[in-house]
Amino acid sequence: MSEGEWRRLDPRTLLAGAAVLCGVAGGAALPAVAGLSGGRPLWQAVAWVLAGAALLVLGGTAADWVRLRRTRYRVGTERVDLHTGLLLLKRRSLARERIRSVDLTANPLQRFLGLVKVRIGTGEHTGGESTLELELVTRTEGERLRRELLTRPTDRQEPDHDGVLAVLDPRWIRYAPVSFLAPALGGAAAGAVLQVSEWFGAQAEVIDWIGDRFRDTSLTWAITDLVLLATAAGAVGALGLWIEMWWNYRLEREPGGTLRVRRGLFTARSVTLEERRLRGIELVEPLGVRLFGAARVDAVATGLAQDDDDKHADLKNLLPAAPRERAERVAALVLREPQPPTGTPLAAHPRAARARRLRRALWSVLGPAAVLAVLGALLTPVLLYVAAGCALVLGPVAVLLALDAYRSLGHGVSGGYLVARSGSVRRTTVALQRSGVIGWTVKQSYFQRRAGILTVTATTAAGEGAYDVLDAGESQGLAFAAEAVPGLLAPFLETPDLETPDPGTPALETPDLGTPFVETPEARPTER
């Protein structure tokens, strides 16, 4: 039994690190010079900044060199070992059979140098401790590690499913500007202009200059124009970001039962996901994207989303926003199903759920408006107009969103999957393997109890840990839960013989009724 040889990281890591530090120093130098040159001559300021930059780059590179010297790893037949650290020695060891993912990323600089960063994960929930990171190794070494660690002898032979599941269709770029990213980027761009100009003490001039442009127009038009400008900038930014993120996108199934997503124009990413970990998929439709009939596909897999860091959030993304039919087809391919489970007709929820959403929408608009109105009556009448404007503009929007949220509600069972849909601004349809459900939580607030509805939550080891069926009818929700996972809920169900249930007090104990499959009046199919 060979234990494999100890290997080191690639020495070119130093170059990559030094280049990044140079970039940081360069970026910080400009505002630093601007700031220091206030009190002293320019050459002095430049000298100070240069010295600081040199110190930063040299010190950083030296630290990196020490790290490089002290890091070694080994792939044995049973375990993968990683030893790091100068003072605090860290020796980490992962059992090879527990390794679930090997992800490779490389930013443009690293790609230029032919290096990749490797993350070896076990897919467990213990936070960062379950992941080994190798920064950085050569691309061939990364590929070798990926192949070696993830290929295991399989008894299943399903060659007909191997191969490419989806490749990028450049037309999907039309969904980029309507994502929520666009306004965010627009706002960020406007903020950046003001911030940079403030570094050079020119913020006032910039604002004056903008004021001059709009001297002849009214204030309303000026604001509209600026908002349009920011939106346009945001849209362009979103397009650029989409190209950077999704260029060369390709979703493949590899022999041995792994899914692999490859994408990225400058930063090349390769995410590998073992199918054993997959518990379902989620079809996500943010409002803007949904209006254009598109959806994106996320994986619901164990040990992915437990990392709270945002940088891992895109690991579960299997398909960018694409036409809904296409997204469902990819979902079906990923799950090895002939028909997409998310396409099944879903049962609608009782009217009480709609009333609940409408009431909530009205409260959320009228509450603040009322506060404004009271303040306006006491202080200044301007606030009264603001309150009226808020109520008149936001009220209908909130009502529309509430009605849409009600229409989105739905649940059902499709083959081996339970399907639940909810949300308006961000509508999600989750298809969760029924065998992946590891418990039920049923919640009912006082108001829900009066309206005869409840929220059923399926807990699972994968994804977010729990998926809700919001505001389903009492019998409807329980029957659904009992049908989705036979045997688990049934022993605790009863059919009340009293007409008025009194949930606060324990009722008489009745013998178990193992009849989960009951037709409920609320269950009726809806149009998607």
Place this chain on the structure above:
Amino acid sequence: MRLRPPRNAVDQRAVTWWRTRLLMTTAVPVAVLAVLGALIGPARSWLLLAAGAVAVLGLGCTAFLPAWWFRVHRWEVTDEAVYVRTGALWQEWRIAPMSRIQTVDTVRGPLEQTFRLATVTVTTASSKGAIRIEGLDHELAAELAERLTLITRATPGDAT
């Protein structure tokens, strides 16, 4: 169709324990507000008013909530699953099958120890699936934890 209540009530002493806990959580902010009111002259009436409001609210909760909780909080362990009902205004029923249980812990805080009570926490592989049974007699809790551990060990399943 509805969920039937779990078979077992929690220990009667839990009511006193909850009452004490609520009294303590009320007493701390009331005392702080009252002391501040006594020391800060200009804001005295406002601070004392706030202290009074918190005291009334806290005492009201102390009077009514524990009895309500006692009626709602129930638990049951069968050979297949753990079933718990909790809450008052917001009620919650939780069910975890034996085959998916990962750990069983017994916790006793200082206050619980005085009342000879314990809390049993049952966790599953889900980050949101933990089940807590509060207010059990401590001997019963230990017995229950042991039984759960035995059943869990005997039940096949990889828990995810």
